[in-house]
Amino acid sequence: MKTLVALALGAAFVAVPAAPAQALPDGLALTPPMGFNNWNATGCAIDEKLIKDTADIFVSRGLKDAGYEYVNIDDCWAAPQRDASGRLTHHPERFPSGIKAIADYVHSKGLKLGIYTSAGTQTCAKTMPGGLDHEQIDAQTFADWGVDYLKYDNCNNENRPALERYTKMRDALKKTGRPIVFSICEWGQNKPWEWGADIGHLWRTTGDINDTWPKVVELLKKNAPLAPYAKPGAWNDPDMLEVGNGGMTDTEYKSHFSLWAMMAAPLLIGADLRKISPASLDILRNKEVIALDQDRLGVQARVLSQADGKWVFVKPLANGDKAVALFNENATATTIGTSAAALGLPRRPGYVARDLWQHKDFQTAGELSAVVPPHGTVVYRVSTAKWWQAEPLVSAGLQLTTSTPGIPANITPAGRPFEVTVTATNHAVVPVIDPRVRLTAPPGWQVEALNQPREWVLRTGESISGRWRVTPAATGTPELTGGVDFGGASVLQRAELIVPPEIPRGSLVLGDVRSAWESGGYGPVERDMSNGGWQPRDGKPLTINGRTYAKGMGAHAPTEIVYYVGGNCSAVTSIVGIDDDRDDARQTGTASFQIWADGTKVADSGVRTWRDDPISITGQIAGATYLRLVVTDGGDTNSYDRGDWAEPILTC
Numbered sequence: 001m002k003t004l005v006a007l008a009l010g011a012a013f014v015a016v017p018a019a020p021a022q023a024l025p026d027g028l029a030l031t032p033p034m035g036f037n038n039w040n041a042t043g044c045a046i047d048e049k050l051i052k053d054t055a056d057i058f059v060s061r062g063l064k065d066a067g068y069e070y071v072n073i074d075d076c077w078a079a080p081q082r083d084a085s086g087r088l089t090h091h092p093e094r095f096p097s098g099i100k101a102i103a104d105y106v107h108s109k110g111l112k113l114g115i116y117t118s119a120g121t122q123t124c125a126k127t128m129p130g131g132l133d134h135e136q137i138d139a140q141t142f143a144d145w146g147v148d149y150l151k152y153d154n155c156n157n158e159n160r161p162a163l164e165r166y167t168k169m170r171d172a173l174k175k176t177g178r179p180i181v182f183s184i185c186e187w188g189q190n191k192p193w194e195w196g197a198d199i200g201h202l203w204r205t206t207g208d209i210n211d212t213w214p215k216v217v218e219l220l221k222k223n224a225p226l227a228p229y230a231k232p233g234a235w236n237d238p239d240m241l242e243v244g245n246g247g248m249t250d251t252e253y254k255s256h257f258s259l260w261a262m263m264a265a266p267l268l269i270g271a272d273l274r275k276i277s278p279a280s281l282d283i284l285r286n287k288e289v290i291a292l293d294q295d296r297l298g299v300q301a302r303v304l305s306q307a308d309g310k311w312v313f314v315k316p317l318a319n320g321d322k323a324v325a326l327f328n329e330n331a332t333a334t335t336i337g338t339s340a341a342a343l344g345l346p347r348r349p350g351y352v353a354r355d356l357w358q359h360k361d362f363q364t365a366g367e368l369s370a371v372v373p374p375h376g377t378v379v380y381r382v383s384t385a386k387w388w389q390a391e392p393l394v395s396a397g398l399q400l401t402t403s404t405p406g407i408p409a410n411i412t413p414a415g416r417p418f419e420v421t422v423t424a425t426n427h428a429v430v431p432v433i434d435p436r437v438r439l440t441a442p443p444g445w446q447v448e449a450l451n452q453p454r455e456w457v458l459r460t461g462e463s464i465s466g467r468w469r470v471t472p473a474a475t476g477t478p479e480l481t482g483g484v485d486f487g488g489a490s491v492l493q494r495a496e497l498i499v500p501p502e503i504p505r506g507s508l509v510l511g512d513v514r515s516a517w518e519s520g521g522y523g524p525v526e527r528d529m530s531n532g533g534w535q536p537r538d539g540k541p542l543t544i545n546g547r548t549y550a551k552g553m554g555a556h557a558p559t560e561i562v563y564y565v566g567g568n569c570s571a572v573t574s575i576v577g578i579d580d581d582r583d584d585a586r587q588t589g590t591a592s593f594q595i596w597a598d599g600t601k602v603a604d605s606g607v608r609t610w611r612d613d614p615i616s617i618t619g620q621i622a623g624a625t626y627l628r629l630v631v632t633d634g635g636d637t638n639s640y641d642r643g644d645w646a647e648p649i650l651t652c
Contacts, residue, residue: 026174029181029201030232031294033149033266035070035114037240040211040270044076044125047094048102050272055109057273064111066285067294070149070181071106072114072268073099078128087141088117088129103146114149114181115142119165120156130156131169139172142180149181152200154189162190163199170199183237183266193226197234202266207639209239209270211247213375214521214558216256217329223263224313230264230300237266244271244280247524254357255327255377257283261293262301262313262325262379288356289379292323301325304343310336310372314343321383328372332409333397333495336378337369343382350387350429353380362393365429365460371397371493374410392428394458396437396483396491399423405599406560407626411498411516413564414474419450423465424484424491426458433457435486437466442478446471458486472499500564503652510572510648511553516564521631521638522556530554530581531642542644544577544614549646554579557591557641559631565652570622572629574648576605577614581642590634591643595619598626607634614646 036054038046055071058064076091077099083089090098103113117123117138118130131138131152142150152169154162166184173180182200186192187207196203205226206219223238230236241260243253260267269284276284292315301315301323309329314322322343326336340351353362356379364387370378400409401419412418422439426432435458441447451467458464464484472478478499483492500516511527518525525531531554532539542549552574555561576593589610595603595617603619621627627650631643 024197024201024233026179026233028179028233029235031296031298032235032264033070033181033183033202033268034068034290034294035072035112035149036068036269036273037072037074037114037151039074040209040240040242041245041272044127046073046076048097051102052105054273055106055111058111059109061273061281062285063269063273064109066287067290068267068269070112070114070268072116072149072151073102074116074151075123075125075153076127077115080128082129086134086137088138099147100145107146112148113146114151115147116151116153118153118155118157119162119169120154121158122156124153124155126156132157132160132165135168135172136175139169139176143176143178147180149183151183151185153185154187162186162192163195166199188222193229193236197229197231201233202235202237204237204239206238209242210522211242211245212520212522213248213252214519216242216248216252220259223265224303227263227300227302230298232296232298235264235266236300238263240268240270241284242270243283244269244276249375250279250283251373252375253280253283255375257286258289258325258377258379259313259327261289262315262323264293264298264300267293286356288354288359288381292317292356292379292381304338310334312336312338314338316344317381321381324368324380324382326368326370326372326378328374328376331374333371333373333399333493335369335395335397336372337367339368340364340366340382343368345382346384348384348387352383352385352387352390353393354383355379356381361390363387363390363429364393364427367427367461369425369427370395371423373493373495387429391489392426392430392432394424394426394428394432394484394486394491396422396424397493398439398480398482398495400495404626406596406628407562407598408498408517410495411500411562411564412472412478413566414472414499417469417471420468420470420480420482421465422468422482422484423463424458425463426460429460431457431459432486435464435484437464437484438482439466439468440481441470442473444473446473472497474499503563503565503568503650505568505652508650508652509551510563510574510650511551511645513563513650516562516626518561519559520556521558521641525559525561526554528552530579530644531556532581540581542646543580544575544644544646545580545612547614549575549644552644552646552648555631555643555645557631557633557638557643559643561629563627563650565621565624565627565650567623567625569624569627569650569652571618571620571651572627572648573616573618575614575616575646577608577612577644577646578610579642579644589640589642590636591641592632592634593617593643593645594630594632595621596628596630597621597624609634610640
């Protein structure tokens with residue numbers, strides 16, 4: 001649901017008490033709930049066909065078999081008013097058959113039905129009554145319908161104590177006698193991890209997720225420190241999955257899914273399964289990753305190390321294995337590693353590291369390392385099994401030396417040469433025979449070997465590297481493949497590149513110019529409209545303190561937009577400010593607007609608030625290869641920081 005309260009992002013992990021409350025003794029949610037919730041994909045655009053179709057797809061496409069169980073309906077399912085007896089009733093157009101009929105249908109598929117309301121006078125979308133002071137009748141209504149899961153939101157709560165409101169619904173659900181999983185959707189406002197295990201089975205630790213990489217990382221950082229509070233029947237919930245909604249890459253979706261599984265988070269699909277891509281569906285059906293989330297020991301992974309955007313998570317498993325996730329927060333590939341000793345495994349000559357995305361076993365002498373792609377995650381399940389039967393664990397990666405400060409290294413303009421280094425390292429017990437590093441570029445690109453050594457053997461811990469000069473062309477699929485061949489096996493890494501468009505000459509309306517790369521803090525950067533939130537193209541005209549602009553870009557902080565200008569442009573000018581597209585009852589929003597020429601900041605608006613009039617800023621960028629536009633959060637949270645670049649003009 002749309003979170004109405006901003007939550008501060010804790011930049012550092014802090015110590016938390018190690019004695020959580022006792023879990024509810026009802027035997028429910030002994031592993032994190034798995035299922036579906038429609039909100040991320042459809043919002044209020046919901047009907048009974050969507051729910052029935054989802055139940056059918058769970059069965060027909062292997063999701064039920066993978067462990068997904070709950071088909072959950074979010075806001076907007078009910079009529080605007082209660083009936084004459086005070087009960088909630090179904091929305092007549094969206095659910096003409098009634099909720100009980102939907103529950104019966106879902107149950108007939110061997111699945112369970114979830115439903116939504118709020119611990120307030122209205123739900124968050126303000127389309128239906130909330131459950132505040134109606135706990136008994138609502139809980140009984142849900143039980144009579146056959147509901148199996150309740151998401152209880154926090155909107156319109158009249159500032160009444162959260163513990164009181166959620167306890168009343170817990171007691172009402174218990175009184176019905178029906179087993180109903182209770183999801184406390186309180187957004188982490190009142191530290192529900194400290195009291196939630198006595199009240200419900202899972203509790204939101206964060207504000208709402210959206211389908212952007214910055215938001216996934218933000219929620220990870222909030223949820224990760226709370227590992228001591230998770231246990232069977234009591235789970236930290238960093239919100240639903242965005243896998244399949246289209247705002248991130250497959251690599252980012254794999255990281256999202258892997259990290260939620262490592263954190264023993266509920267796995268609730270937030271995409272419309274009728275429209276999801278095969279690749280996203282495969283991510284959601286990865287049974288080996290799901291097994292980490294559903295492990296009966298019920299331990300949330302802890303952060304073993306974290307520095308410079310390189311994360312190592314470790315999660316003990318019920319059979320004695322250890323799961324380890326090597327997560328790269330950065331925009332460039334990097335080597336991340338740990339050891340069996342650091343994971344707490346007993347000392348052995350060798351170990352088996354099963355790669356849960358490659359579905360292959362590898363042997364290691366104890367080092368667990370990988371070259372992790374940008375925003376990628378490698379997940380190993382490590383055991384002391386028959387390591388000598390597995391392939392050698394060899395890491396291989398590409399390093400590009402193209403980076404300008406602040407510019408993603410994979411932006412490679414046509415005709416501008418850059419260097420690539422391919423390095424392979426043997427982590428196995430046994431030696432690797434006749435290793436040969438190699439690099440392949442798209443057709444039409446020039447590749448010159450600068451250093452391509454030959455080794456006859458790589459022993460444990462030894463590496464080999466080769467170096468090439470690559471000159472991109474504006475043709476072919478921009479992807480490099482590098483790696484190592486040895487003994488009939490290959491280890492390859494792919495680097496997806498961006499060949500940016502040429503900027504035309506003249507005075508250009510920047511919003512009409514194609515960027516090389518951009519990252520939006522809450523939904524995509526919009527053209528000629530404000531950033532309206534999580535759905536593309538749902539903004540309004542660009543408006544700053546009552547003044548409307550026809551051209552420009554709406555960008556929610558934190559946002560970056562990169563253009564390749566190739567030294568051919570001299571200046572950029574824009575009117576900037578906080579957009580008026582917000583809920584007037586919670587007027588807020590602060591941001592600063594910056595213009596960067598390569599690695600140098602050439603203009604800064606200073607912090608602008610929602611009260612401020614628009615101002616004009618100009619950046620001199622003569623000779624710069626790249627132009628970068630940045631919207632920051634103004635030094636506080638990024639709640640409602642909808643910034644506008646109005647009438648931006650680039651002179652080239």
